[in-house]
Amino acid sequence: MQTHLDEFSRRLTSIVILVIILSGVWSFSIDEILRYLLERLDPCEESCVNIFSPYEWAGTRWLSAALLGLFTAAPYAMMQAYAFAKPGLLPSERRGLVVWMIMMWILAFGSLVFTINEFLPWLYSYGHTFNQDTGLVGRYDAAEMLRISISIAWAMILILAAMSVVTIAGLSKLLWSG
Numbered sequence: 001m002q003t004h005l006d007e008f009s010r011r012l013t014s015i016v017i018l019v020i021i022l023s024g025v026w027s028f029s030i031d032e033i034l035r036y037l038l039e040r041l042d043p044c045e046e047s048c049v050n051i052f053s054p055y056e057w058a059g060t061r062w063l064s065a066a067l068l069g070l071f072t073a074a075p076y077a078m079m080q081a082y083a084f085a086k087p088g089l090l091p092s093e094r095r096g097l098v099v100w101m102i103m104m105w106i107l108a109f110g111s112l113v114f115t116i117n118e119f120l121p122w123l124y125s126y127g128h129t130f131n132q133d134t135g136l137v138g139r140y141d142a143a144e145m146l147r148i149s150i151s152i153a154w155a156m157i158l159i160l161a162a163m164s165v166v167t168i169a170g171l172s173k174l175l176w177s178g
Contacts, residue, residue, distance in 0.1 A: 015080055018073045023070075038145065048139055063150070071112075
């Protein structure tokens, strides 16, 4: 049991170290990435996105860099998870796990692209029309807009993950009517 926990700890530690390193790397270019995202999300003709709290903005910047570090470390984490789980899985379960991990990576990336480029700009523009109809002038907090965007994207990824697990398990004959 102890050797199993030691192996798990070693693999998890290597993943955490990689995520920390990649988060540091992403932190150097996070301002340009967030500027692009805010330009896409800004619903106004002239910019109406502001930073109301520098502390919240700093936290959002680091959260974004950490999430990008986690996302880019995911292939390595998937290889580590597979290597750790492989001895205890049946061949059909191994195939199911590999298919799920690859499919989830593709779905997560596609979901993020769709959410950032299509869904959220439409959603913020639609919400902004309510301000225009009432005669209010919109001023939006950049940190809050990004946190909401991250939450929506994360929820979509979790829903896709749950749906894909059930679908792949069914197609791989790992689920049965009993």
